[in-house]
Amino acid sequence: MVAVERTLPNDESRALFELVQELCAKELAPRAAEYEAAERFPREVFRTLGQAGLLSLPYDEEYGGGGQPYEVYLQVVEELARNWLTIGLGVSVHSLACYGLANFGSEQQKEKWLPGMLGGDQLGAYCLSEPQSGSDAAALTTRAVRSGDTAADAYTVTGTKAWITHSGHADFYTLMVRTSDDGAKGVSALLAEAGTPGLGFGKPENKMGMRGSVTAQVLLDGARIPAERLIGVEGQGFSIALSALEAGRLGIAACAVGVAQAALDAAVDYASSRQQFGHPIAEFQGVGFMLADMATSVAVGRAAYLTAARRRDAGLPYGTEAAMAKLFCTDMAMKVTTDAVQVFGGYGYTADFPVERYMREAKVLQIVEGTNQVQRLVISRALTRS
Amino acid sequence: MKIVVCVKQVPDTEAEKRLLPDTLTVDRESSNPVLNEMDEFAIEEALKLTEAHGGEVVVLTMGPDGADAAVRKALSMGAHSGILLSDPALAGSDAVATSYAIAQALGTTEYDLVILGSEASDARTSLVPAMLAERLGLPQLTFASKVEIDGTSITVNRLTDYGHDVVQAQLPAVVSVVEKINEPRYPSFKGIMAAKKKPVAALDVAAAGIDAALVGQAAAATTVVDAAQRPPRSAGVKVTDEGDGGVKLAEFLSAQKFI
Ligand SMILES: Cc1cc2nc3c(=O)[nH]c(=O)nc-3n(C[C@H](O)[C@H](O)[C@H](O)COP(=O)(O)OP(=O)(O)OC[C@H]3O[C@@H](n4cnc5c(N)ncnc54)[C@H](O)[C@@H]3O)c2cc1C
Ligand SMILES: Cc1cc2nc3c(=O)[nH]c(=O)nc-3n(C[C@H](O)[C@H](O)[C@H](O)COP(=O)(O)OP(=O)(O)OC[C@H]3O[C@@H](n4cnc5c(N)ncnc54)[C@H](O)[C@@H]3O)c2cc1C
Numbered sequence: 001m002v003a004v005e006r007t008l009p010n011d012e013s014r015a016l017f018e019l020v021q022e023l024c025a026k027e028l029a030p031r032a033a034e035y036e037a038a039e040r041f042p043r044e045v046f047r048t049l050g051q052a053g054l055l056s057l058p059y060d061e062e063y064g065g066g067g068q069p070y071e072v073y074l075q076v077v078e079e080l081a082r083n084w085l086t087i088g089l090g091v092s093v094h095s096l097a098c099y100g101l102a103n104f105g106s107e108q109q110k111e112k113w114l115p116g117m118l119g120g121d122q123l124g125a126y127c128l129s130e131p132q133s134g135s136d137a138a139a140l141t142t143r144a145v146r147s148g149d150t151a152a153d154a155y156t157v158t159g160t161k162a163w164i165t166h167s168g169h170a171d172f173y174t175l176m177v178r179t180s181d182d183g184a185k186g187v188s189a190l191l192a193e194a195g196t197p198g199l200g201f202g203k204p205e206n207k208m209g210m211r212g213s214v215t216a217q218v219l220l221d222g223a224r225i226p227a228e229r230l231i232g233v234e235g236q237g238f239s240i241a242l243s244a245l246e247a248g249r250l251g252i253a254a255c256a257v258g259v260a261q262a263a264l265d266a267a268v269d270y271a272s273s274r275q276q277f278g279h280p281i282a283e284f285q286g287v288g289f290m291l292a293d294m295a296t297s298v299a300v301g302r303a304a305y306l307t308a309a310r311r312r313d314a315g316l317p318y319g320t321e322a323a324m325a326k327l328f329c330t331d332m333a334m335k336v337t338t339d340a341v342q343v344f345g346g347y348g349y350t351a352d353f354p355v356e357r358y359m360r361e362a363k364v365l366q367i368v369e370g371t372n373q374v375q376r377l378v379i380s381r382a383l384t385r386s
Numbered sequence: 387m388k389i390v391v392c393v394k395q396v397p398d399t400e401a402e403k404r405l406l407p408d409t410l411t412v413d414r415e416s417s418n419p420v421l422n423e424m425d426e427f428a429i430e431e432a433l434k435l436t437e438a439h440g441g442e443v444v445v446l447t448m449g450p451d452g453a454d455a456a457v458r459k460a461l462s463m464g465a466h467s468g469i470l471l472s473d474p475a476l477a478g479s480d481a482v483a484t485s486y487a488i489a490q491a492l493g494t495t496e497y498d499l500v501i502l503g504s505e506a507s508d509a510r511t512s513l514v515p516a517m518l519a520e521r522l523g524l525p526q527l528t529f530a531s532k533v534e535i536d537g538t539s540i541t542v543n544r545l546t547d548y549g550h551d552v553v554q555a556q557l558p559a560v561v562s563v564v565e566k567i568n569e570p571r572y573p574s575f576k577g578i579m580a581a582k583k584k585p586v587a588a589l590d591v592a593a594a595g596i597d598a599a600l601v602g603q604a605a606a607a608t609t610v611v612d613a614a615q616r617p618p619r620s621a622g623v624k625v626t627d628e629g630d631g632g633v634k635l636a637e638f639l640s641a642q643k644f645i
Contacts (some may be wrong), residue, residue, distance in 0.1 A: 015578045023572060053575035136501055 001025070001083075004261060006075055013072040016057075020076050023052060028083040035212040036086065041203075042212060043123070043169055045087060046094075050120025054080075055094055058247075059102050060101060063114040070247070070309035074254040078302070081258030085361045086212040089260055089368075090123070092251030093165045096369075097124025097174045099244035100189050104232040113191065117172060125170035125332075127161040127218050128241050135374050137176075138184035138238055142220060144177035146227060154224040155179075155190060156197070158215055167216035168201035170233060175220075176241050179234045189235035191229045198223030223303075246319045247312070248343030248369050249326040249380075253305040256333035256365045260298045263333075263340035263358040267291060270353075271343050287343060294336045301329040320382040327375040330365040337362040387441030387535070389432040390497045391465065392518070393425040395449045395456040396508040399515055403508065410610040411478055411603070412508055414450075421456040424503030426463075426570035427563050431533055432501050433464045434568065439535060442466040444495065448476060448487055454586060461581035462573035468586035475591045478603025479510070485517030487601050491594045492522065499540070504509065504529050504562040515562035525555035531566040597610060 003021070008014050027048055035042055049055055058073040059065025066073075073095075081088025098117050101109060116122055133139040142159025157177055164173075173192040180186035193197055202217030232240055268291055271282035281287045308321035337359040341348035348355045366372045397403055401417035432443045445460040447453050448471040457468035471491045479487060492500065500522070505512040519526030527533075530542035531550060538557045544549040545564050573581070591598050599605065624635045639645045 012579060016575050019573060019575060019578060048572065051574060054579075057575075251579045 001029070002265060004079075004082075008075070009069070013068065016066075016068070016076065017079070019052060020054070020079050023049065023054070024079060024083040028087055032084040032086075032212075033167065033354060033357070036210075036322065037085075037351070040213045041169055041214045042086065043085075044095075046090060046123050047121065049080075049091065050122075053120065055091060055120050055123075056098075056118035058095060059098060059114070059118050060246060062108055063102070064118040065102075069313040070250060071306060071313055073215070074188070074250055074305060074309050077251050078254040078258040078261070081255040082262045083258075084212075085210055085255060085259055088255045089210065089252070090166065090213060092248060092255060093126055094124045095251060096244050096248040097126040097170070097172065099126075099247060100231045100240045101176050101191055103243065103287075104189070104236065104240050108233070109191075109228070113172075117342070122171035123166055123169060125164050125166040125173045125218070126244065127164050127173050127175045128245075129161065129163045131160055131162045134372045135371060137241065138187065140176060140178060140187065142177045144188060144190060144225070146179070146226075146367070153227045155227060155230070157190065157192075157223045157225055159186060159220050160202075161220070162217050163205070163215055164218045165215055167204075167214060167218050169214055173218060174231075174244075175218075175225075176237050182235070184238040185235050187241070189231040189237040189240045190225050191231055192223065192225050193229075196223050196225060208363060209357065209366055245369055246322050248324045249375075250305055250308055250312070252271050252369050253301070253308075253322070253325040253329035254363055256362065257298060257301045257305065258331035259358050259361050259365070260294075260301065260329075260333040260336040262302045263337040263355055263362075264291070264294045264298055266353070266355050266358075267294065267340040267343040270347075274345075281343070290339055290343065294339055297332045297336060301325075301332045304328050320379055323375040323378040323382075326370070327372050327379070330362070331372060333362040334359075334366055387436060387439050387498045388443045388444065388496060389436060389441065389499045389501060390446050390451055390469075390492060390495065391425070391428045391432045391460065392500065392502045392514070393429065393447050393456050393460055394422045394503070394506045394508075395419045395447060395453040396422045396506055399423060399507045403415065405610075405613045409478070409603070410613050419452060421459045422503055422506045424505055424563070424565060425456075425460075427565055428501045428503050428567045429460045429463055429465060430570040431530075431561075431563050432499075433571070435499075435533065435535060441498075444469060444497070445571055446471065446488065446491060448472070448479075448491070449500065450477070457586055458581050459573065461586075462577040463571055464577060465584075467584055469589060470586055471589045471594055473591040473596075473598075475596075475598040475602050480603045480606040480607060480608055481511045481513040481517060482607055483601040483605055485514050485521055486513070487591075487594065489521040490596045490622055491589055494589065494594060499535075499557055500524075500560045502560070502562045504564050515560060519560035522558075522560065523640060525554050525559040525561055526562075527555055528562040530561050530563045532537050533561060533563070533567070571591075594634045 014322045057066035057068040061067040077088050092236045128137050130140050144155040144157045146155050171194050175190045179188040198221045200219040204214050204216045272280050274281045305325040311318040340355040398418040398420050406413045430456050443465040445457050445465045445582050446469040447456050454470050481529045502515040515528050527542040529545040532543040534541045541554045544553045
C-alpha cells in the first residue's frame with residue numbers, strides 16, 4: 001500500500017506509524033474482506049493492537065496510556081480504518097468508552113480501573129443511544145435507582161441501550177442512565193463491568209456494512225452497579241457524554257478519511273490499468289478529473305480533522321470544528337466511495353473488488369455519533385449563539 | 387540466564403533481489419533492509435525463555451552500520467542490549483568467515499545460550515549456526531521446533547523430514563530455530579521508545595579480536611564466477627482429460643522423475 005504523505009510532529013510518532021503500518025499490512029489487510037463477509041468479529045486483532053499499545057494512545061502515560069496528541073492518535077485511527085473500518089472505528093469507540101473515566105473520574109477511580117482499561121487486553125463500549133432516543137439522546141429512559149448512601153451501595157439499572165458497538169464482546173460499558181426526571185440534567189454515567197448479573201446483550205443487528213463489527217442492544221435487567229462506579233456526580237452524565245462525543249466525532253472523521261483514502265487508492269490503481277478504447281481509463285479526462293476531485297476532497301478532509309485536533313491539543317475549544325470535520329469528512333467519504341464504484345464500472349458493483357464494501361462502510365459514518373443533520377444543528381447553533 | 391541471539395539484516399524478502407554486476411555480490415542498496423524473518427522467531431524464543439527462567443537477551447549482528455536497525459527492532463521487541471559488529475574489512479564475508487567473526491565477537495561477552503535463525507533469507511546457506519557451534523566447541527542443536535531448559539540442561543525437538551528427534555545437551559549450547567517454534571510478538575509502541583535508550587555496543591574487527599586476513603570477500607573460500615538471470619518460466623503442459631487424464635498425469639510425473 002502506498003504511504004500517505006503525513007506531517008507527524010516527531011521521531012516518536014514516526015516510529016509509531018511504522019509499527020501501525022506493519023500491523024495493518026500483516027494483521028488487518030489480510031483479514032478485512034473475509035471477516036466482513038463472514039460477519040466475524042475480530043476480537044483477537046484488537047488484542048494484538050492492545051499488546052502493541054494502540055488501544056490507549058490518547059491517554060496519560062501515568063495510567064498506562066500512550067501520551068499521544070490527538071493529531072497523532074487520529075492519524076493512526078485513519079490508517080487503521082483505511083485498512084479495515086471495523087478496527088479503526090472499534091479503536092475510536094474504545095477511546096470514547098474510556099473518555100468519561102479518564103476526564104471526569106476521581107483520582108481513586110482512575111487508579112483503580114484506568115490502567116486495566118488502557119492495558120490493551122480490555123475493550124470498551126459506550127452506551128448512550130436507546131431504541132426510542134437517538135438524536136434526542138437526552139430523552140433516554142434507562143433507569144438507575146440508588147439504594148442507600150454509602151460507597152458500598154449500588155445502583156439498580158433497568159432499561160435497554162441500543163446500537164451498542166462491541167455489545168457482548170466488551171469488558172466494560174460506559175452507561176448513560178437516568179437518575180432523575182430532570183431531562184438532560186437527570187442523566188448520570190456509570191462504568192459497568194462485563195459479567196455484572198443483570199447485564200445482558202441482544203442479537204447483533206444485521207447491518208448493511210461494517211458487518212465484522214458487532215452492534216447490538218445492551219439489556220439491563222436490574223443490573224446492580226456499585227455506587228463507586230458513578231463517574232463524576234449524579235446529573236453530570238449528559239455533559240460527560242457530549243464531551244466524549246466531541247472527541248469521538250474526530251475519530252469518526254478520521255475513519256471517514258481512511259475509508260475514502262482506501263477507495264481513492266483502489267480507484268487510481270484500477271483506472272491506471274483498465275483499458276478501454278485502447279487507453280487506460282485514467283487518461284480519459286472524465287475519469288481523471290473524477291480522480292482529481294476525489295484526491296482533493298480526501299486531502300481537504302484530512303486537513304479538516306487535523307485542524308480540529310490541533311486546536312484540541314493546544315487546549316482550545318474545538319467542538320464546532322469537530323462537528324464540521326465529522327460532517328465534511330463523512331459526506332466526503334460517501335461521495336468518494338460512490339465515485340470509486342463508478343470508476344470500477346460493473347466490476348465495482350461486485351464483491352470481487354473492495355469498493356462496494358467501502359461504499360457501504362462510508363454510509364454508517366454519516367449516521368453514528370450524531371447524524372450529519374445533528375452536526376449541522378451543532379454548527380448552526382454555534383453560529384447564531386455568538 | 388544470558389542468551390545471545392544472532393540476527394542478520396537482509397534485503398526485503400518481498401523485493402526482487404539482484405547481484406551487482408561488477409562484484410557479483412547482493413545489491414543491498416536497491417531494497418529496504420529488514421531483520422531476517424526467521425531471526426524474529428529466535429528473538430521470540432529467547433524472550434520467552436528469559437520470561438520463564440529470568441535473565442537477559444543480547445542481540446548480536448554483523449553487518450554494515452545501518453544494520454543497527456535490525457538490532458533496534460529486536461530491542462523494541464524486548465531484548466535488553468545489543469552488539470553491532472561492523473567493519474569495512476568484514477564486507478563480503480562468506481559463511482565460514484561469518485561464523486568466525488561471530489565466534490570472536492561472542493568472546494567479548496558471557497552467555498549460557500546462543501540462538502540463531504536456521505536460515506537467512508538472502509544467501510540461505512543455513513551454515514552459520516553449525517559452523518558457529520563448531521568454532522565455539524559447543525553442542526549444536528539445530529532446526530529446533532521446541533526448546534526446553536531445565537537447570538543446565540537443554541532439550542530441543544529437532545525438526546526432520548519424518549517428524550522430529552529429541553536432542554539434549556548441557557548449557558552453554560548453540561540453537562537454531564525454525565518458524566514452527568513460536569509466534570513472534572510485535573514490538574509495542576512503548577517498546578520502540580524504550581529501545582532507543584537501550585545500550586548497543588559497537589565492535590570493529592580489532593575490538594572483537596578478529597584477524598582481518600581471515601574475513602571479507604578476499605578471504606572467501608568460494609568465488610562467484612558468473613551469474614545469470616533466472617530464465618523466465620516456460621508455459622506449463624495442459625492435460626485435457628479424455629478418460630485418460632490419470633495416465634497422462636502419471637506419464638508426465640514419471641518423465642520429470644517425480645515418480
Ligand atoms: C453501526 C452503528 C453503531 C452504533 N454504535 C453506537 C454506540 O456504540 N453507542 C451508542 O450510544 N450509539 C451507537 N449508535 C447509534 C447512533 O449514534 C444513532 O443511530 C444515531 O445517533 C442516530 O439515532 P437514531 O438512529 O435513533 O436516528 P433518529 O434520531 O431517529 O434520526 C432519524 C433521522 O432524523 C434526523 N433527525 C433527527 N432529529 C433531527 C433534527 N432535530 N433535525 C434534523 N434532523 C433530525 C436524523 O438526522 C436522521 O436522519 C450506532 C449506530 C450504528 C448504525
Ligand atoms: C551469491 C552470493 C553473494 C553474496 N554476497 C554477499 C554480500 O555482498 N554481502 C554479504 O554480506 N554477504 C553476501 N553473501 C552472503 C554470505 O555469504 C552469507 O550471508 C553469510 O556468510 C551468512 O550466511 P547465510 O546468510 O547463508 O546465513 P545462514 O547460515 O542461512 O543464517 C542462519 C542464521 O545465522 C545467523 N546469521 C547469519 N549471518 C549473520 C550475521 N551477519 N550476523 C549475525 N547473525 C547472522 C542468523 O541467525 C541466521 O538466521 C553472499 C552469498 C551468496 C551465495
